[in-house]
Amino acid sequence: MSNSDLYDQDFVLWTETTCQQLKTRNFDELDIENLIEEIASLGGTGIKPRGCTRRELQSRLKVLMEHLLKRQYVDSEPDYRGWENTIDEKREQINLLLSESPSLKPYLESVFSDCYRYPLKKVSRNYPSVSFPQNCPFTSDILNQD
Incomplete structure (x- = not known):
């Protein structure tokens, strides 16, 4: 090739x-x-970058996990649609990154559980009355769900 x-x-x-x-x-x-x-x-010359970085992948995964936690554990029906839209958007973005760079899949698996710490901290602070799982309840299957 x-x-x-x-x-x-x-x-x-x-x-x-x-x-x-x-x-x-x-x-x-x-x-x-x-x-x-x-x-x-x-150099910011106006040419759109083609690829993705590991940092982008982690960032999008963290946002996905945050919104999945909120949707699954926070009882706030008026917010569901917004959270679901973000979940769909992040899934699509992550899957696009993985299709453009299949070699990122093993990397995603290796950092998956570690990425959970930040969203857990954020939702725990924002929703102190909600009991969130301390260990990551998600697997990479969350990228394939509708």
Whole structure:
């Protein structure tokens, strides 16, 4: 598979491969066109960045978990629709990131439980009368539910 094809099929793997090629000074194998586009996007030149980062994935997962906790444990029917909309949006965004960079799936699994701490802290502070599970009640299956 060429680096240009890899860019379209798995962005994170493309970045890792490109980084290794740069470190080893294997310049003949570089995907120059996409590398230029990505570097330009870092400088805010108006070119939209193509890929995602692990940080983005974690951030979206934390928001998803927060809203799932609120929806499942907080009795506030007027808020349900907004929470459900956010849940749907974050699921879609995470699944898009994973489809663009399949190599992020093992990373997601490795940080999944750790990502629970922040949403738990946030909802516990905002809803002190609600008893939330101290251990993560979710699995990566939450990404596939409707």
